[in-house]
Amino acid sequence: MKTHSFIYPFLALLLLGYARQAGLHTHEKDVAQCVNNLEIIGDSLKTYERDHGAYPKRLQQLVPEYLSELPSCPQAGRETYSEGFETRVDDWFMQVGCTTHPYPSQTACSDRIADLVKPLKRLRNEQGRAPHSLLELNLDRDAIGCPETGERFHYRTGFRVPVIACEGSYHVKAGSPADFPRFDLLHGVVEK
Ligand SMILES: [Zn+2]
Numbered sequence: 001m002k003t004h005s006f007i008y009p010f011l012a013l014l015l016l017g018y019a020r021q022a023g024l025h026t027h028e029k030d031v032a033q034c035v036n037n038l039e040i041i042g043d044s045l046k047t048y049e050r051d052h053g054a055y056p057k058r059l060q061q062l063v064p065e066y067l068s069e070l071p072s073c074p075q076a077g078r079e080t081y082s083e084g085f086e087t088r089v090d091d092w093f094m095q096v097g098c099t100t101h102p103y104p105s106q107t108a109c110s111d112r113i114a115d116l117v118k119p120l121k122r123l124r125n126e127q128g129r130a131p132h133s134l135l136e137l138n139l140d141r142d143a144i145g146c147p148e149t150g151e152r153f154h155y156r157t158g159f160r161v162p163v164i165a166c167e168g169s170y171h172v173k174a175g176s177p178a179d180f181p182r183f184d185l186l187h188g189v190v191e192k
């Protein structure tokens with residue numbers, strides 16, 4: 001019994017090492033690693049934005065303060081993310097809130113804001129883009145403001161969204177189209 005207690009963990013380690021080695025170069029593993037890279041870069045972009053109030057123009061600006069270097073796509077064997085990096089304006093995403101009650105779940109604000117969701121989405125679908133202002137809804141003053149302060153809800157659209165992708169056709173064998181996986185801050189990681 002005494003020897004067993006030594007042998008088993010050792011054997012398990014060997015088997016584990018073998019399994020990792022054998023699976024290391026599958027295409028799916030490469031996608032997972034590439035997705036992981038995108039998440040790391042995405043986190044750095046968020047931190048950069050918090051510090052600077054805007055996203056960098058080039059990913060290289062993250063180095064070395066936010067990342068020691070840009071990670072490499074395991075399939076490409078090089079860094080594939082900076083080439084196609086862009087910040088696009090998303091005119092579909094909308095945000096409504098009360099300045100006085102930033103967490104309005106416990107207040108009467110939440111009902112009013114919830115009532116705005118339907119008309120906002122309807123107008124957006126009609127126009128093909130989010131309204132520029134709550135005034136476009138043509139509702140009563142009361143309907144678009146805080147019931148406590150009367151102040152109009154703040155409304156935002158046109159968010160700048162950084163988009164990072166593995167540029168190229170490196171993951172087609174894993175079923176991903178060219179320039180995937182891809183990451184943006186509104187939708188997260190999309191593999192295909
Ligand atoms: Zn990749």
Ligand SMILES: [Zn+2]
Pocket residue numbers: 098099100101104107109146147148149
């Ligand atoms: Zn309020």
